Amino acid sequence: MLTDIQEGKTLNPVVKHVTQEKINLYAEASGDFNPIHIDESFAVKTPLGGTIAHGMLNLAYVSEMMTSAFGRSWLSGGKLRARFKEPARPGDTVTINGKIDCVEQEDGISYANCSFECRNQKGETLVAGEAIVKVSSDKR
Amino acid sequence: MPDKTISYEELAPGYKFPAATYELSASLVSKYLKAVDSSGDGFVPPLAITALAIATMAGSIPLPSGTVAIHASQELEFFKLVPIGTTIECHTGVARKIARGKMSMLILELEVFDQGKEKVQSGKATIALLT
Numbered sequence: 001m002l003t004d005i006q007e008g009k010t011l012n013p014v015v016k017h018v019t020q021e022k023i024n025l026y027a028e029a030s031g032d033f034n035p036i037h038i039d040e041s042f043a044v045k046t047p048l049g050g051t052i053a054h055g056m057l058n059l060a061y062v063s064e065m066m067t068s069a070f071g072r073s074w075l076s077g078g079k080l081r082a083r084f085k086e087p088a089r090p091g092d093t094v095t096i097n098g099k100i101d102c103v104e105q106e107d108g109i110s111y112a113n114c115s116f117e118c119r120n121q122k123g124e125t126l127v128a129g130e131a132i133v134k135v136s137s138d139k140r
Numbered sequence: 141m142p143d144k145t146i147s148y149e150e151l152a153p154g155y156k157f158p159a160a161t162y163e164l165s166a167s168l169v170s171k172y173l174k175a176v177d178s179s180g181d182g183f184v185p186p187l188a189i190t191a192l193a194i195a196t197m198a199g200s201i202p203l204p205s206g207t208v209a210i211h212a213s214q215e216l217e218f219f220k221l222v223p224i225g226t227t228i229e230c231h232t233g234v235a236r237k238i239a240r241g242k243m244s245m246l247i248l249e250l251e252v253f254d255q256g257k258e259k260v261q262s263g264k265a266t267i268a269l270l271t
Binding site for chain 2: 030057081087
């Protein structure tokens with residue numbers, strides 16, 4: 001976990017390789033069998049041109065980064081807002097980066113306001129968003 | 141499964157999908173962690189819970205024929221740690237419905253409670269429907 005929570009601090013990035021096998025596993029684990037994720041013959045006929053990863057799979061990687069940085073504070077008091085800009089596709093390597101934009105106090109409690117991005121190997125932004133975590137030392 | 145009792149046209153803000161209950165068993169969590177390529181830390185990953193709630197909603201939406209549903213944005217708030225073995229109840233519904241030319245958007249809301257009726261997480265999902 002982060003030991004010095006201060007403005008500008010970058011979070012340890014998370015890097016994942018997306019495969020159709022992982023997308024299929026995610027479909028089974030989540031129960032989301034939308035054919036755009038798992039049926040290539042269906043997906044190729046849509047405007048997306050092929051299967052794509054679930055947006056929630058990318059968001060799971062974001063949550064992994066936040067959990068690694070903030071531990072239980074994230075799991076029991078985190079907030080996030082994410083926009084899915086482009087889909088991750090089988091074969092992509094995605095990198096999640098984040099940083100603490102500012103630390104604010106409210107009613108004696110400190111909150112870390114973070115921003116995050118998920119990019120593919122071409123540098124395209126797939127997901128962008130913000131997250132807030134309660135970081136009072138007595139709560140960690 | 142889609143809710144056969146209502147058509148997409150009839151789906152209006154305020155509509156509530158049937159609640160769904162899940163036991164967050166060790167095997168379910170293990171399957172999720174394998175899928176997201178993560179090791180876990182003894183608690184249920186909050187996004188595993190969200191994924192189940194969203195799949196429940198997505199599977200209940202009576203999509204118009206030839207439509208592709210894409211997740212456009214997500215808001216979430218987590219309220220408590222969820223131990224493995226917890227049973228959760230997912231409550232989902234329609235917050236807004238937007239139509240712009242060939243694209244429609246559904247803004248869906250979710251609330252998840254544990255067996256003690258304590259709120260575990262809440263959020264909003266925006267789903268774009270492409271034709």
